Amino acid sequence: xxxxxxxxLLQMVLAFFGTTLIVYALTFAGQGDPIQALxxxxxxxxxxxxxxxxxxxLDATGVGGFxxxxxxxxxxxxxxxxxxxxxxxxxxxxxxxAWPVTVRLALIALAVAIIFGVSAGVIAGIRRASIFxxxxxxxxxxxxxxxxxxLAPLAQFFLGVKWQLFPPTAGSDPxxxxxxxxxxxxxxxxLATALRLTRASVAENLRADYVRTARSKGLVxxxxxxxxxxxxxxxxxxxxxxxxxxxxxxxxxxxxGVFNIPGVGFNLFRGIRTEDGPLVVGxxxxxxxxxxxxxxxxxxxxxxxxxxxxxx
Amino acid sequence: xxxxxxxxxxxxxxxEGGHLLELRDLHVEFRTNEGVAQVIxxxxxxxxxxxxxxxxxxxxxxxxxxxxxxxxxxDTPPAFVRSGQILYRGQDLLTQSEEQRRQVRGQEIAMxxxxxxxxxxxxxxxxxxxxxxxxxxxxMSRADARRRAIELMDLVKIPGAAKRIGDYPHQFSGGxxxxxxxxxxxxxxxxxxxxxxxxxxxxxxxxxxxxDLLADLRRELNMAMILITHDLGVxxxxxxxxxxxxxxxxxxxxxxxSLYKAPAHPYTKGLLESIPRLDVRGQELSTIKGLPPNLMHxxxxxxxxxxxxxxxxxCVDVVPHDLVLGDGRTSACHFAQEVRDDSAH
Amino acid sequence: MSDFxxxxxxxxxxxxxxxSGEPGTPNQVGxxxxxxxxxxxxxxxxxxxxxxxxxxxxxxxxxxxxxxxxVFTANNPNDCxxxxxxxxxxxxxxxxxxxxxxxxxxxxxxxxRASLLVGALAALGTGIIALVVGMLAGYFxxxxxxxxxxxxxxxxxxxxxxxxxxxxKRVSSDSQWARIGAVVFVLALLxxxxxxxxxxxxxxxxxxxxxxxxxxxxxxxHSRIMWRHILPNSLAPAIVVxxxxxxxxxxxEATLSFLGIGLKAPTISWGQxxxxxxxHMREAALPLIVPSTFLALxxxxxxxxxxxxxxxxxxxxx
Numbered sequence: 001x002x003x004x005x006x007x008x009l010l011q012m013v014l015a016f017f018g019t020t021l022i023v024y025a026l027t028f029a030g031q032g033d034p035i036q037a038l039x040x041x042x043x044x045x046x047x048x049x050x051x052x053x054x055x056x057x058l059d060a061t062g063v064g065g066f067x068x069x070x071x072x073x074x075x076x077x078x079x080x081x082x083x084x085x086x087x088x089x090x091x092x093x094x095x096x097x098a099w100p101v102t103v104r105l106a107l108i109a110l111a112v113a114i115i116f117g118v119s120a121g122v123i124a125g126i127r128r129a130s131i132f133x134x135x136x137x138x139x140x141x142x143x144x145x146x147x148x149x150x151l152a153p154l155a156q157f158f159l160g161v162k163w164q165l166f167p168p169t170a171g172s173d174p175x176x177x178x179x180x181x182x183x184x185x186x187x188x189x190x191l192a193t194a195l196r197l198t199r200a201s202v203a204e205n206l207r208a209d210y211v212r213t214a215r216s217k218g219l220v221x222x223x224x225x226x227x228x229x230x231x232x233x234x235x236x237x238x239x240x241x242x243x244x245x246x247x248x249x250x251x252x253x254x255x256x257g258v259f260n261i262p263g264v265g266f267n268l269f270r271g272i273r274t275e276d277g278p279l280v281v282g283x284x285x286x287x288x289x290x291x292x293x294x295x296x297x298x299x300x301x302x303x304x305x306x307x308x309x310x311x312x
Numbered sequence: 313x314x315x316x317x318x319x320x321x322x323x324x325x326x327x328e329g330g331h332l333l334e335l336r337d338l339h340v341e342f343r344t345n346e347g348v349a350q351v352i353x354x355x356x357x358x359x360x361x362x363x364x365x366x367x368x369x370x371x372x373x374x375x376x377x378x379x380x381x382x383x384x385x386x387d388t389p390p391a392f393v394r395s396g397q398i399l400y401r402g403q404d405l406l407t408q409s410e411e412q413r414r415q416v417r418g419q420e421i422a423m424x425x426x427x428x429x430x431x432x433x434x435x436x437x438x439x440x441x442x443x444x445x446x447x448x449x450x451x452m453s454r455a456d457a458r459r460r461a462i463e464l465m466d467l468v469k470i471p472g473a474a475k476r477i478g479d480y481p482h483q484f485s486g487g488x489x490x491x492x493x494x495x496x497x498x499x500x501x502x503x504x505x506x507x508x509x510x511x512x513x514x515x516x517x518x519x520x521x522x523x524d525l526l527a528d529l530r531r532e533l534n535m536a537m538i539l540i541t542h543d544l545g546v547x548x549x550x551x552x553x554x555x556x557x558x559x560x561x562x563x564x565x566x567x568x569x570s571l572y573k574a575p576a577h578p579y580t581k582g583l584l585e586s587i588p589r590l591d592v593r594g595q596e597l598s599t600i601k602g603l604p605p606n607l608m609h610x611x612x613x614x615x616x617x618x619x620x621x622x623x624x625x626x627c628v629d630v631v632p633h634d635l636v637l638g639d640g641r642t643s644a645c646h647f648a649q650e651v652r653d654d655s656a657h
Numbered sequence: 658m659s660d661f662x663x664x665x666x667x668x669x670x671x672x673x674x675x676x677s678g679e680p681g682t683p684n685q686v687g688x689x690x691x692x693x694x695x696x697x698x699x700x701x702x703x704x705x706x707x708x709x710x711x712x713x714x715x716x717x718x719x720x721x722x723x724x725x726x727x728v729f730t731a732n733n734p735n736d737c738x739x740x741x742x743x744x745x746x747x748x749x750x751x752x753x754x755x756x757x758x759x760x761x762x763x764x765x766x767x768x769x770r771a772s773l774l775v776g777a778l779a780a781l782g783t784g785i786i787a788l789v790v791g792m793l794a795g796y797f798x799x800x801x802x803x804x805x806x807x808x809x810x811x812x813x814x815x816x817x818x819x820x821x822x823x824x825x826k827r828v829s830s831d832s833q834w835a836r837i838g839a840v841v842f843v844l845a846l847l848x849x850x851x852x853x854x855x856x857x858x859x860x861x862x863x864x865x866x867x868x869x870x871x872x873x874x875x876x877x878x879h880s881r882i883m884w885r886h887i888l889p890n891s892l893a894p895a896i897v898v899x900x901x902x903x904x905x906x907x908x909x910e911a912t913l914s915f916l917g918i919g920l921k922a923p924t925i926s927w928g929q930x931x932x933x934x935x936x937h938m939r940e941a942a943l944p945l946i947v948p949s950t951f952l953a954l955x956x957x958x959x960x961x962x963x964x965x966x967x968x969x970x971x972x973x974x975x
Contacts, residue, residue, distance in 0.1 A: 018811060026823050138708070141964060145957035147908035149915045149928060150949040153935040157942055207387075209430035215385045217445045217496070218417035231435055250816055254912065258935065272822060272916050280826065284819050291816055307480040308434055 008299045082282040091282040102263035106248035108183030113190035121198025128203050140192035152185050152258040169260040182259040190244045201233040235305045246294025250287040331358040338396030349607040351377050353560040364537045366547040369557035372604050375540045379506045384413040422502035426509040428489035432481040438492045439477030445499040464495040487518035506538045556580050559605050559615035566641040574656035576643035578620045622647050699969035709965040715958035723773040732763040743941035755944035756937050765951045768927045776907040780899045782845030791856025813850040825918040833924050844906050852898045856891050863890040897967045904959030927952040
């Protein structure tokens with residue numbers, strides 16, 4: 001178990017340096033004017049130019065300079081020092097305000113996926129080829145095929161504006177109710193994936209040899225399904241949901257943007273729109289770290305759930 | 313479908329309740345998209361208290377399906393019991409409710425499977441899995457079940473049972489895993505133990521140990537045992553009687569000694585001749601020609617006729633009935649007498 | 658009976674007994690009565706699957722629309738008059754006019770071209786990368802496989818949207834083709850991993866087949882074995898994965914255009930129109946609903962088509 005975690009941890013560290021290097025290189029390397037690259041097409045004031053030059057050590061040149069600046073960037077990232085956006089706000093402060101909202105939204109989405117996706121998946125897996133199974137399969141395919149940029153605005157229009165069942169936008173300090181509709185929209189994709197995964201996993205485990213053994217022990221059918229089959233089937237599902245929590249936190253760009261939820265994705269959305277280079281790079285770097293850490297947590301979780309991995 | 317009614321043999325025609333377990337003219341079919349396969353075609357055999365019956369046959373001959381039908385753990389669909397009786401202490405299990413049958417499983421009739429690695433649940437410790445039967449079926453407390461699980465693991469000679477009770481199936485060797493399986497099956501002290509190819513997945517050296525263990529336990533606990541195997545070598549030292557299955561039928565039924573001495577069915581004869589013998593030098597090992605039949609299109613007449621060296625026109629036209637050869641022996645062959653005389657050198 | 662013990666004798670015997678066997682009783686025991694190929698089974702399943710036919714019809718319609726938009730609408734999508742802003746449906750424009758005063762329906766029809774073009778080119782690029790990487794990893798195995806598999810792991814671990822944002826931020830050109838090229842490049846660069854894994858595993862399977870071993874014994878070189886013997890077998894599963902990928906590439910392009918870093922005017926793209934329609938949804942809903950519906954139907958069509966074909970060929974979970 002310890003060696004397994006250690007190996008995963010080393011892999012994560014490698015992935016961290018690899019990914020941040022890519023992000024960094026793509027943002028700064030080979031540009032005619034790196035400052036203009038950060039600022040996009042906006043005019044840069046001399047004060048901003050001086051600040052950016054100092055922050056990213058743009059006066060050092062060559063390959064050595066590149067790595068010098070990269071190390072500096074990683075150091076700052078690890079210290080939580082993300083610098084300032086072009087509007088002069090501290091990016092760390094922006095994220096600090098944004099995180100709680102994003103986490104709440106992601107948790108609502110995850111709850112939707114678990115409550116509806118996993119339970120419907122279990123039923124569909126047990127009653128394979130039934131009407132319930134076939135209709136959920138078609139429904140999930142529909143959900144998987146409709147992009148968020150379609151689902152979010154349409155849900156906002158019909159459920160928020162037209163029929164007024166939910167608040168159409170969230171505003172600066174959103175209530176649970178205001179986050180519910182965005183949460184459902186955000187979670188629908190995870191719901192569909194979780195449902196299909198659970199269904200396949202339950203169906204496969206129901207045919208496993210150990211189920212026949214459990215029956216020959218004279219156990220009640222309910223116990224066989226709940227204790228033996230579910231315990232095995234949920235290993236891949238829990239793993240998926242763990243990865244998905246990381247995705248939901250970094251993938252809420254569209255949903256937060258459309259519903260005006262002041263989370264991390266919303267700030268990234270606005271950074272892209274206003275071509276605020278430092279803000280985008282800062283947020284993307286942090287999200288990459290979140291993504292990597294959540295993958296590590298999932299690997300550990302997997303080992304806890306599956307003894308075959310634990311004693312590898 | 314020609315309904316081939318196999319006459320009950322004299323040996324199994326004893327009065328009701330005479331046998332511990334008795335199968336009468338059992339028919340099982342698999343209904344699939346491709347068609348209906350007749351997997352079991354009128355199997356009858358019996359088992360008395362304290363004896364060991366070996367059921368022998370190639371894969372696909374229906375020997376495991378018969379066992380699963382007895383246990384009531386067939387996968388339905390595709391498997392359906394079409395007709396027949398399974399009498400346990402004179403009661404027909406097939407007419408009982410699912411709840412009644414569940415009570416029989418483990419308590420009266422228990423089963424162990426071929427591949428213990430997949431037959432044990434990978435995510436629970438073995439002690440927990442043995443104890444589960446005790447807790448759920450015998451109402452034992454957690455602590456009692458645990459204590460009894462250690463005893464059972466000792467009984468099947470797993471070294472250091474108390475220490476290994478928290479280990480998971482994948483941490484055991486193949487032989488030890490099969491011992492765990494056996495311990496689990498014995499938890500409720502069943503009267504009948506069905507062992508479905510218990511040694512097939514194991515190394516040759518371990519095979520003998522497991523067979524010896526099963527034979528010893530059967531004697532100690534005074535159980536009856538149905539040993540399902542495709543390996544004649546496994547059978548010899550353990551079984552009292554042998555039933556040979558082919559294409560979902562019992563083709564020959566005899567006590568071990570006389571069957572080995574002079575098989576009375578060409579299929580059994582072929583099986584025996586395909587075993588290498590240590591006492592004959594430079595022998596030519598024979599094999600049975602052809603493949604087992606497709607159960608969706610079982611050959612007419614005697615199902616073995618396309619592969620049989622004794623084949624005549626009558627074999628193609630007429631389904632052979634069980635021919636009684638004395639000493640409780642039967643053979644479903646038109647030329648049973650000739651085959652036996654041929655075999656007896 | 659020792660003279661009957663060879664396989665040849667068995668076959669002779671079976672052949673001899675042929676005529677005497679009852680009609681309808683197959684002599685070749687064990688063999689299925691009517692052998693059917695996997696492809697035959699799959700086609701039989703597909704033919705009965707309504708989802709397959711619906712999605713196929715949609716794919717055909719949208720492909721025609723991309724090639725010949727003029728057949729589907731008489732109006733010019735760039736003929737915009739601010740005086741018609743958000744005007745309702747009329748004889749000329751069945752879904753009314755958008756914020757700029759352009760024909761909503763006409764713009765949606767003309768938007769098909771860019772979407773399908775980006776999707777198809779990205780799928781093509783993905784297919785080429787996936788075939789090369791999957792083929793090399795699967796065929797040569799050993800360290801080549803180890804290295805390439807790690808590369809696949811790393812690329813698979815990159816969140817697509819975030820990486821696309823970083824990459825596309827660097828493209829400052831606003832020329833139509835430069836942006837299409839950039840989006841295609843980014844999608845292909847990040848999206849080839851799943852297809853590569855599929856190719857890799859089918860190459861490994863094909864490599865073990867007898868006919869490949871036979872070709873090798875006959876002295877065929879690596880490249881000949883790869884191209885003539887293994888590639889044809891790996892193509893079918895790759896095409897299924899790429900069909901589904903094509904759908905998700907179209908969705909990804911629309912998302913990037915929606916964010917303002919994908920395709921830009923003068924290219925007509927659904928993503929941009931959805932964004933504009935979304936902002937003005939309170940004044941007029943049709944400019945939001947129409948391009949949304951077109952996008953959703955296109956993406957769904959490709960994903961469902963790929964899904965149906967994959968299910969037909971992979972009967973494991975039925």
